[in-house]
Amino acid sequence: MEGAVLVKEPAGPRPARVPRLRALDGLRLLAALMVAAYHYGGRDGEVSTAWGTSPRLQFPTASEWFAYGCLGVQVFFVISGFVICMSGWGRTPRAYLASRVSRLMPAYWAAIVLVTVVFALPPVVYRAVSPSDALLNLTLLQQPLGVDRVLGVCWTLWAEVRFYALFAVAVVLPGVTRHRVVLFCAVWTLAAAMAQASGEPFLKTLLMPEYAPFFIGGIGLYLVHRDRRDATAWGIVVVSWLTGQHHAVADLWHAPDPDFFSYRSAGVIVLIVTAGFALVAAIALGWFSWANWRWLTVAGALTYPFYLVHEHLGWVVIGAVHRTLGVPAYATLPLTVTAMLALAWLLNRFVEDRATPWLRNALTSGARVRGTGTGQAP
Template sequence: MDGLRLVAALMVCAYHYGGRGGPVQQAWGQSPATLFPTLHGAFSYGCLGVQVFFVISGFVICMSSWGRTVKEFFASRVSRLYPAYWFAVLLITAVLALRPVVAQPLPLPEVLVNLTMMQQPMGSGRVLGVCWTLWVEARFYLLFALVVWKGVTYRRSVAFCAVWLVASVLAAGMRLPAVDLVVMPQYAPFFIGGLALYLVHRFGGNPTLWAIVAMSWGLGQYQAVQGLVSPPGTEVFHHRSAWVVTAVITAGYLAVAVVALGWLDRADWRWLTVAGALTYPFYLVHEHLGWVVIEVLHRRLGLSAHATLAATAAGMLLLAWLVHRLVERRWGPPLKRALLRSPGRG
């Protein structure tokens, strides 16, 4: 699962560096479609790494919340997400203030609200372009906390999946912003699929679980096609194929299913754990900071496009390793202990 997470992050990275227009064109000085004539089409599908992330997240959250109280659940999530996130927000704000080539730094009040991770509902600008996915994840955690509150069991988890799946279909039909905010019909199927696949992993497959997985896959691929195949206002310069979008979503589900069924249990290589540790900080820093690095390497220093692409991705992975070692491992555990010691019943 750690390896799959890094693959999904690299997919998103490929999209941000060579599969879209907008600010990345400023970084390169020209369209990535010109720089990568044979790769830009494939890169444009990299944004589907987000949907794969959500399937993995459903699997991992169900696994990590088993046997935990609500207090332990939230302490785990906060200590996991915030230290690297705070560092990334401050680092990228500082870099953009020094070199505002592809984006301008936000005003101080907006930077401060970004530190709460609640900038999306507050209507503030985003320091990190990718942080919209963290708002989606946060709403998933709040919903799943209803299961954790009573104690995560097989029956409660299945009931949660079934109710959320039905609610997502109804919400898609109603098209009410307030309902969409809570139910998230465009993303719910992916989390639900991951939850059901973890239950397959823990209890073995049965018709009910596989039916939930199949239903979530069917709804999820439809939502992905609706949102990503030439939607209004898209910055993608390559017309995506609905068939390819469905194929990528299917591959993501199959990859998580293979892990859930235990077919890769022998693949216990140490580098997979390292890959999993790098994924979150890499995801946070790679976009805006990567664009600045691209502008310096390609436009200022004259490095070739392909060499710049490889060097930037490698540099972001190295930075992610440093963030993991010096920030996450240093500040995550103390934050978790402080939250668990705080007054209140678990």
């Protein structure tokens, strides 16, 4: 364009380097293993095809406890609230967007392609989505558009994306300050409760009343990490825990019924939610600073790709090891988890380690045009 000069966009202030909370990495992996236990032995459905019978028959006692593994998602959301507030502090909106996209998408795209290809193989009998739906899954918009999902766990990513967007618009865009973070937590808590009361589908989709307390609680715990004497932050955490345990019980408890796979005790649900909040709080307060082993960082790096691939590809491994090779169920389970962790290592090593920095740099190193004549962008 005539009369235009290319000028690199300033990078903006960089967030201060903070010591890595390795115990948080370990808790991430623990939450992922909880979800894997649920998917492998805590419910019926397609996993029964993999085992050849219901997991209740494979794990007569353990299956009742595996059924609580789905609460690993709520623990994930608390961790996510903590980490997103920490990583967004001091970042420009562009850097925040780049960090989220580069963190989520490379492993996600690889998992979509991998699961689609494996499910299309003749020896694999699981139902595959249509090519059109598989392509749309690459956008992470399959859930709101009502399209079949390639990855069963991607519904949690849709919740994460909505949280990232809300935090970006309300906090990162105007500039992260403690005041804005506190206001965001207060307004979202009240608005989520109103959305639940209204019954309006759009408001419930936007504000996620059933998951908001966990994200908000994690944000509050990051404020506690910054200042353990912050009474307002502790208030955010307590209110979030109270509302979070309510939603968890409301969503996951049911009256004893022999037709259900399992019966989850309301008391145990509350206990697990409480433990999730308490463990993140202990990490925030520095009580696990002694857990500074390097392998915990590796565990944290493997968690996300493991979470993406473990369910559907785990079924394939279970079918091959248990039904084809005749390995007992209690040996098949750790073998399957090990295989999925090995696959997660490959995804981290050959996809994330290479694509994540490239994508982040591509999203942050663009140029803008400052016009000197017409004022029009090229």
